[in-house]
Amino acid sequence: MRVISSTPTFVVAAAALALSVGGTSWAMAQQGPSNPAESGRPGQERWLLVNANGEIEAQSGGFTIAAAYPTLANTSxxxxxxxxxxxxxxxxxxxxxxxxxxxxxxxxxxxxxxNADGITNGRAPAPDANPEFSGEIAATVCGLAGVVACAPAGTNNTRHFVVSPRNSDGTVTQPGARKRFYIVLTSD
Structure with missing residues (x-):
């Protein structure tokens, strides 16, 4: 078996390679996660909190409400x-x-x-007697051909998404009975 001894040039080259790779990793670790307000960066998350009136209560950045609980013109x-x-x-x-x-x-x-029952701690008699702790919600991207079409003007494109808060029985929520909701959007 032949043993190859390291030359000074090889040692310097190997050290430079290790330093460059390790230094990059160290620099990325020091930088921390990307700023959520910057859109389009892979692996990032942005979030948004919408209040019961459909207004932005808090967010990490970049979101606007296009339409909140709208009544549209009759087109049928x-x-x-x-x-x-x-x-x-x-x-x-x-x-x-x-x-x-x-x-x-x-x-x-x-x-x-x-529901004006004087109970807000989630321990009301069953079933679904305390709407403060019940409901369902769904969200999807708008403008997906053959899947989702969003009705308000200017929203039927993939820059927009629709959120559908519902009561536990699937019915549409009404003013005074709507809830706040969070959205988290992640980039690929």
Whole structure:
């Protein structure tokens, strides 16, 4: 077996390579996570909190409300479809979000008595007697051909997403019974 001894040139080259790779990793670790307000960077997360009126209460940056619980003009020739978007909030993410993760969740509000029963701690008699702790929510990207079409003007594109808060039985929430919700958007 032949043993190769290291030359000074090889040692210097190997040290430079290790330093450059290690130095880059160290610099990235020191920098920390990317700023959530900057859109379009892979691996980043942005978030948003929307209040019960459909207004932005807090956010990491880059979101605007395009339409909150709108009643649209009747466009049907056979009936009234003006309430087709009434239970939804349409949000402009400021970037194309079709390849991003989108998570929606109802925010806790244990000091709001939505049904005037004097109970806000989630221990009301069953079933679903305490709306402060119940409901469902869904979110999806707008403008997905053959999947999702968003109705308010200017929202049917992949910069926008729609959030649909609902009561536990699936019915549309009404003013005075709507909840705050969080959205988390991740980039690929």
């Amino acid at each position: 020739t056979t009936g009234d479809n003006s309430l087709r978007a009434a239970g939804n909030v349409y949000i402009d993410a400021g970037e194309d979000v079709r390849d991003n993760g989108l998570v929606a969740t109802i925010a806790l509000q244990n000091q709001v008595d939505q």
